[in-house]
Amino acid sequence: MASPTRTWESWTSSLRSLGTGSGSVPDVLEPGPTPTQTSAVTATDKARQRRELSGAIRTLATAASEAATDMHQGDYMVEHRVLTSELAGAGGQVLLNELAHLGFAWRDIAKMVGVSVPATQKWRRGEGLTGENARKLARLVAGCEIIQKFNPVITDVAMWFESPIVDEAPVTPIDLWATDNQQLVFEHARVDVSAKVDPYLTMDSFDPNWRETYRSEFETFRTEDGELSIRARKR
């Protein structure tokens, strides 16, 4: 986030020196001007200064908004870290059972944790789960809890993870998580419900070339035998 170059106090001090008036600068400039000050500044100068300050206020407002968003991100990222630490002690099979209960496929769990499907099958039998991988499982379970807590609209978190971020590409939150882009996952999940998240920007952050990478001149459709088939798109 870009940090403001001046403090709130310095901006308000500048505004006060200009005095109150009509126009785009709000009347928050107390105390009001003295007759001497008014005569010392021409109307043209005041208008120019007000324009400059209006722009500065907008910049400051944007920065404040970003700071608020960062604070909110800080909230859920901290909560994610804390919950991960708590869950790490739950035991691998408990964590796997929780992910299974949520409806995840083993291949997706394996992908997000960075292991093979047979490795997860061994873990289910109680074999070979390292502390590092137990922590990765805990991080995933914690992530699911955070998403459901901060955005209650997501009632089927496994389905949400499997759903493409945009219609034009098969990239899902599973792919984001598997490539260590948890922050993007949380943003896409709108854990900060006040933030507007453009899915296209999420995709741009993940892969700037995604439009070209996933461009297809084909489409799927259901044939008369009821099966899905592929055909060229109509131009």
Added chain:
Amino acid sequence: MTHCLEAPGTDEAPEYSSLYRARGDEVVAQRPIFTGDVFFGVPVIGEDEPKNVVVLQHPCVIRKGLELTPKLLVAEVRAEQVHRPSHWPRLPRQMPLAELVVDGAQTHYAGFFVDHQLVVSGSLDVNLRVAAMSQRGVNLLMQRWVHHNSRVIVPTQDYQEVTGSQYEEADIIEEWCIDRECDGISLDDAAVEIDSWLTGDKSASSPRARLEDPQQRSAVRREARVHLRELRS
């Protein structure tokens, strides 16, 4: 990307292991035979010696319910040098099978499309299976096989859409059969159980039909797991 044959990863970071769901000792008998499965030493129609083969056909045509079609189309698999990903588009007559694990050792093979064969499906013993492909692997195989036959290149993301539900079903069957064998149920009986559950009343709301909708797959998985818990209780 749209107009060339795809490959796993880049030359700097090849992702050959992403072709496979399981290799060597990792392959389990509980997984139903599927597109991209690699078998070593199976009888082939018209050949005196057993061959190493990879199953070629789309998953929707290799079986009906539990039953495999009587004969399956396969490509012969032979040892081959490893080809870095940037070379894959120049090898349209083969499916590279890099880093296959056979007898505990990692070796490079390829399935050669010009040497396609027929096998009697009953001869595909799951104990002779040395690899099962990932969805990525299946999609790459389909792209290369269709291109070999028609000179058309379809992006793998489109194959993903038309193989996804069958792959999902194979995953559910595998999970079910592993768990039921732990309960002392034979593999054959477990396969019948889960096939019956998937088929349901054969309506559009049956689990198998719902797997065709990606948005319902997590729910079907949950229901299968609940059904298993109920059977066990």
